[in-house]
Amino acid sequence: MNQVNPMAITKSRTNPPLIIEEKRIEEVLSYPILLSDRLRTALDEANYFTTDCSDVVKLSDKISDMLKAVVRLCTSSPSTLYERPIRRIVFDVTKNLERAFTLIKKCKKRSFLHRVVNIVSVSDFRKVVGFLDSSCADMKWLLSIFDGGIVLSLPPIASNDPILSWVWSYIASIYSGSVSDKVESANELASLAKDNDRNKKIIVEEGGVVPLLKLLKENSSPEGQVAAAVSLCYLANEEERVRVIVGEAGVSVIVQVLGDSPMRVQIYVAKLVALMAEHCQLAQEDFARENVIRPLVTSLSFDIFIEDMKVKVAAKQNIHTLVQINKELERKSLGSSISSSSRPGLGSPLSMHYPEGSNRGGNHRKDREYERPEVKLELKVNCAKALWMLARNSLSNSKKITETKGLLCLAKLVEKEHGELQVNCLMTIMEITTAAESNADLRRAAFKANSPAAKAVVDQLLRIMKECSDSTLLVPAIRAIGSLARTFPARETRVIGPLVEHLSNRSPEVAAEAAEALGKFVASENYLHVEHSKTIIDFNGVPPLMKMLRSHERAQLHAFILLCHLASNVGENEALEQARVLNALEGVDRALISQHPELKELIPKARYHLNVYHSGMLSRRQPY
Template identity: 60%
Template structure:
């Protein structure tokens, strides 16, 4: 901090030196004395303001410097112009005076520059209350300095950031709300706030926790800024992630809502932040908050003894962590932090008495945060399953509706997609005897069969498809619901059902032959034939599934009766033009069907 103060003091000392040079040159002027005297008066006034700012800067810790530097740089330029002009009025030879022409208009221009600099300095002094009795007091100004005349928003942002960084507690909160509002207006305001150093004071206000309202205001402003990867990285560089994780563990529910929303937004827009959050073990406190009051009803017995143990472990953690004092909370990579201890500043009883709407918002935001953390990340998905998160998600899908249920389904979908791409995760999290995995599958099938809501059915269908390699040949219960959805009136649901079934029947699935036979037994062929008459997207996935069925169960009478061979041979050639890799698959399927249905082929040829 001392080096920063010295640097800003040096920046302020240079224009003071320039103003003294101008004043000395004014006294030596031989021509345009009246105009030079007017310039001297303005420079004296400007110099007095600069000295005021020097005294304020050297006596004020935690000084917000960007507007001071910008204004001082402009003041220096104007003083340099003034010095050049006034020097021309000194005694010179006749030849020099003829060559160097000075006019009254030149003085008018310089005086206008000086007046602009005086206005800018007055605005600075007013914002920082540099002449006030209270040191460090900052006042939000709605007036416009000349330096920001082409960009009025800049002065507002400067004023708000200065207040957040240096103001009184109540003023800091209001200024943070102002920045949140400005950031919510457009991306240009977001960029200015970040470029002008608005992130560090917001993070400091969020961390200090002077009041829940102030923390919420700071978190909201940061949330509004964090919709771009570059801006998220600025927040990450400011060491935001350990502070966010700490706040999640020990703050009131209202603050935890905003903290979890911020986790979701940062993880959504920056993969680096996504992994950094996981390293700081944010997943466990999020699961703990999500599971709060989730398993308090009498339906525990539905999930088996091992599940009950997992549930109790989750709920016990909340009770255990509430015993710690807030000032004993470790941060960073301390041992307790790495264990994922999630602690609240309120007792369990106080949390249970919280407004139900607040509890709902917290669970919604935590579920979305887990979704964004799991999205495209095998490591985060593994950590989520290790915290017994699957069990909690399954229970919420069962009992909830609306946004919370949707967020939980999307989280499951991302975990299932990660398991599809990683055999170790698939074996660990979705082994056949796992109560959590069974609970998840049961709820996915229930959503597919009972909820006529495409926005929920699609992630459930995708999840079952991603888990295709975890089901044994005997588990045909997952095949039937998918086959039924092929004829769904919503074409996206029908396409996703075909894609999911394709993962059961594809050659990469070790049980593709058994699954293909099961798909045919559930009368999928007629529905697939109807699917081929839909749009190109549905035709594509319908054709792929038909080809797999032909390759692995080509001797089925259902294929012959439905004239699948004819359908494949008459497939729309436009699909091949957009998906050339499909041509070879269809050719192989036709060849394979010809081996079993030569009679049908002969009839067609004749």
Template identity: 60%
Template sequence: MAAPAPGEEKTLQEELTLPIILADRLCKSAHEAESSKAECAELAKQVDRLSQMLRTTVRLAPATQTLYERPVRRIVADVAKNLERALTLVRKCKHSGVLRQVFSITSTADFRKVSSLLESSIGDMKWLLSIFDSDGTNLSLPPIASNDPILAWVWSFIATIQMGQPKDRADAANELGSLARDNHRNKKMIVEEGGIGPLLKLLKEGPTPEAQIAAATALCNIATDRERVRFVVESPGVPVIVQVLGDSPARVQASVAKLVALMAELDPEAQEEFARENATRPLVSTLAMDTVLDDPKPKSGKTSIHSLVQINKELAHNNSGSLGHSHSDGSSKGSGHYNRKEREWESETPEVKLMVRISCAEALCKLSKESLANSRKIAETKGLLCLAKIVEVERGDLQLNCLMTVMEIAAVAESNPDLRRAAFKPSSPPAKAVLDQLLRVIQEGSSPTLQIYAIRAIGCLARTFPARESRIIGPLVVQLGSRNVDVAMETAVALGKFVCPENFNRVEHSKAIVEFEGVPLLMKLLRANERAQVPGLVLLCYLALQVGNSMALEQARALNALEGAARSVVAQNPSLRELFAEAIHHLTLYQAGAHPHRQPYAP
């Protein structure tokens, strides 16, 4: 048999050939022994048992297409090492005379030691064959894993997931997930022992929804850091995960969406790989279930699965060649797929539907964070319209996750003019729907958390609004006086983006803030809370630069406030030194004569 090329892993058949040859040589040498014949004969019996087990394994290997090789290679390598040691000992027994007397001094202890090693190898091979021929998970402990019982469990569970009966595979996946949840060492061991591939295969093929959920849950418990997420990506797992998202029942989708959210949050490369496989498509489609979209066409009512097919067609048109796994081609197969999906969805309980939609919204949020590709894909369908509608009609985690998704897309659009113009053009229906809901959340004030996300989103979009946009500025200015300091601080940050040098309409927005009596509210915020100093003073600086001749700034003693706070704020934030200097200089031009005896700033 030709030897494998350097660096090339041996096939399983090649791994098994060496110990079988060693066993045959040992039996022959045992029969030729001239000393310690009884001991050699006993070793030959042990080796004969090992040889039979090795040959059984050879017969199993080609017959089992899904053979789990990791424990086979480990155990067979250990068996070969023990057989080599036994063969060396038996060959010494061919000597006679003086040499025989020399070797007899240690032969008894050596035979006892080698016999013990061979017995351990027999135990290992017996365990190995038992897990390949078992109807369920084998939790016995092979000698090779006596110092680390977890290794035997991991091998057994992975073997059952890969090779077991359908009814046992889900149980084994659950057990493997439970081990992974215990500690990081177990997670690492599962990855090193080849557990990711079988779990992905189980996720893809089933054979039942329960098995798929078990596989997704186990992967969630394993992929809890960037390195292990990367291993799932490279397996390759992303195409499998996206396919399951589009093809599976709602309960499975919920578990897989959680896996997507986890991977996207931990690894930017996984995030972009999901974008290449178009993971947002099935997520948006599922999220749109039971959502009444405001369509300009006369037709209204629940969004049907067939309308979702149209959404997918729109996305396919804009992303030709990148869909990967799409059933939205308008063919009878695609139509049948969505008819089935519609029937499955209608049969689910409200609790399951809500759980699925919450998970999909969370996955969209994690995918869109700092990702231009995913944010663009969501915006290119009716994704923004769907998110806006859910923010309007839903409450709780579903509403929160959708609002956070809008905020993340807006944050990406802030630094990308093309996305900003395409997704948030004020005259477009989706952008208008999003803006309506952001303003509603801000004005209702039912939840400070929701308000903060909505205010942050509007701040990110500050450069999309035309001059004198009182519809936006007015509600924001009111929140400067919010009793919740975090809401007021976030408002100061957002308004700062309306009047900063990068905003073309900064002068008009500054005048609007003054007209809506924002200056007194800002000064009150500065006096009331030390945490609000930096965002509040930055906003005040911008107002001083744009409308420094405003009577409102003079009456509020804005110059005194900036001069009094400049030293301490700049000391902690050196990057603000130039901004404070310019603002103070600008105000001095207009107000120096108005207050010859300025009072120091007292928060």
């Protein structure tokens, strides 16, 4: 007679689900089936409560039959099998079968002392029967979710947390359901994830990321791709969950779908890229390796370069010639979408971003031309947001954007568009210029004086500074100009003038940004700091700076820094004496100096230079 090792049963009873998951699913299922067979053997040896023991074994036989049905599912379709609920439910089933086995073993005829020590009562059998009934219901529910369709009934294992059973049912449906069931299940997961972070955590912990990525990759159903992308967007608002998506090779799937999908799919995939890049630096780096910049810039620049080409040609040709050129452009665009082996024409936006022979996006290129304008706009808004998040604090992504003609595209959109698209493009430019400020190679490569893209960017930044009054646009434009301070020659006074004007802006935030930007022009690290200092004073920049000293702390800080640089660079200028800059520097609040250590060095140096040129009392003061 086969005997069960009590130590093995005890060990299995205490195993948590995480340890069981390390085993193969066949091993997880084989043990409770074997345990059910041993229950029947123990029934033959029972001498007490034989009727109750028989009822217990009947329930265990039902459970064993259902376990064997699950085994057949595992062997017939292992690739579409969702294991998570199987492991969780079988773990509980195993514990209940172990309880039943232990109880029946106590009913074996032994010595009187052994029976006294191991007292068995009817209530013990009632408890075990209740546990086995719950296990039967759990197994019936488990088999039902693999029959197809969405099951919303609650198994006993999830009676205290219905969300768990719904998540299991939806995920199982995405694995093995019909196309319509997959779409509906992905939408339901998105609805659950939208409600609260706890639901998001459950979806991720129960393995929902993998099937959603698989559904996103299936290009046979755009509706399913959209539903999967929306669900992933709701999950990707926290670093730990984004790392799970990255760990499941999600970045390569996302980049692939972004490069070759209908526009309505690309909209949500671009939004997903933006969310992942915003919340996780690891995702930023992986997207850089997978070169997500190219499809984003391509989608962003769609129609721009063809339209510009038509405008230039129209200025030189008559109407008949223009009609012929339009037909030729349409023929080339259609031909390039049919033949992926031919190189895109020079008038095509893709020719600026993809190497020869690339067909990414080619399958849907013709459809894009006939999409509604609002769909095109939404795609560009999300692509610009994705570029912004990718470029933020990332030198490598900023370089890639400049290498794909992205700067020129961004400048054109800032010029032509309004609203969210314009803001996103401007913020992307701001992040690229911030990276260029700290990297000389990027600064020289992307913002050299004779670069058309750099000239277009600077022209648009200056236009916004002159024509716009919205701080949402002014702040990034001013900050971008400040980051490019080292690239402007001394004769480029058209940049200094608008910055000085904004020192008097009604918005303290804009005025502080202008002061900070001008501070980068006159800092000692800038080779032309003396020339720029003279230009600022020539534009009458000192009086508004003195007024800013009565503003909030950030405005005060940057006003003092700029005044210190002006005094150190051109201390002999009479405008500084007339404005009583020396008195202002001597009366600076000590609390401000203690909070901002950079002032500890700048203020004494500025006082020294002002004393040399205006007080004539150098001999009476301690040298700097």
